[in-house]
Amino acid sequence: MSRIHRLHSIAAARWRWFRELRESADVTSALAASGGGRFMGFNGNVVRARIVLGLAEALRATRFVETGTYHGATALSARRLLRVPVESCELSGRNYFISRVLTLGAPGIRLSREGSPEFLASVCRREAARGEQARPFFYLDAHEGVDPASLPLREELGEITAVASFAALIDDFVVPGQKAYRSGTYGGVPVDLALIAPMLGAAGIEACYFPAHAPEMDTGYPSGYAVIWRSTALDQAWARGEFPLNLLTRQRVPEAAHRPDRQACEAATAGLPL
Numbered sequence: 001m002s003r004i005h006r007l008h009s010i011a012a013a014r015w016r017w018f019r020e021l022r023e024s025a026d027v028t029s030a031l032a033a034s035g036g037g038r039f040m041g042f043n044g045n046v047v048r049a050r051i052v053l054g055l056a057e058a059l060r061a062t063r064f065v066e067t068g069t070y071h072g073a074t075a076l077s078a079r080r081l082l083r084v085p086v087e088s089c090e091l092s093g094r095n096y097f098i099s100r101v102l103t104l105g106a107p108g109i110r111l112s113r114e115g116s117p118e119f120l121a122s123v124c125r126r127e128a129a130r131g132e133q134a135r136p137f138f139y140l141d142a143h144e145g146v147d148p149a150s151l152p153l154r155e156e157l158g159e160i161t162a163v164a165s166f167a168a169l170i171d172d173f174v175v176p177g178q179k180a181y182r183s184g185t186y187g188g189v190p191v192d193l194a195l196i197a198p199m200l201g202a203a204g205i206e207a208c209y210f211p212a213h214a215p216e217m218d219t220g221y222p223s224g225y226a227v228i229w230r231s232t233a234l235d236q237a238w239a240r241g242e243f244p245l246n247l248l249t250r251q252r253v254p255e256a257a258h259r260p261d262r263q264a265c266e267a268a269t270a271g272l273p274l
């Protein structure tokens, strides 16, 4: 697909696909809502989008907060699928401009030209002040580049875990035991459980969830991801084992002090801002 076609598809994403996806009750019907592979957002992954919807519904999410807007495909899809206000931030002026153009006239989407730690600091301050009334779904995707500052994930986690009730999906994550998923390494640091375990432990988050299915089952770019949450409603929904949360598998967060790879983790993350 040419660049112009791709940008046009983002802007013209069909409402019908989102309605069908919302109503889908299994993987087959979710895949049927992919518009013949033209579904945009969530890296083009329609099954992942359905899982995000299932998580957001169980959480009773009050908004969708994305870091790393790029051209706005996920921001637009999330607005249409989840039907909650969307906020997103983007560091690059060029990408910010393109996403502003592509989301022109779409209500309920607020885009900021800002780095993710600053953006999340102000969003989370506001959300934390609302206590249990605020249940944001975070989509952490602002990592790109080779210098250590290009992976602000630990700062981002520091901000979002201050919110009482939330869920978060981290893109480009190493999925344990699923080598076919692509993951990211930024400034020499892989995005994996060893990197975030100390932050999760400190925040009292005991589990991390990963796709239980192979990436070939989905429609788009096979980036791995991890999901975390602090929500009793989501704990209960996951334990019921129903679609689509049955497509996620649970892994206990290892206690930082007992992990055999602790030294490697610390060496890899040395110098990263906390």
Ligand SMILES: C[S@@+](CC[C@H](N)C(=O)[O-])C[C@H]1O[C@@H](n2cnc3c(N)ncnc32)[C@H](O)[C@@H]1O
Residues within 6 Å of the ligand: 041, 042, 043, 066, 067, 068, 069, 070, 071, 072, 073, 074, 075, 089, 090, 091, 092, 095, 114, 115, 116, 117, 141, 142, 143, 144, 150, 152
């Ligand atoms: C992989 S793309 C995001 C794709 C987008 N979330 C989507 O699903 O369509 C990563 C984006 O994050 C932006 N970015 C990188 N570092 C950032 C930071 N610290 N704060 C905000 N945006 C950042 C990049 O400019 C790039 O546009």
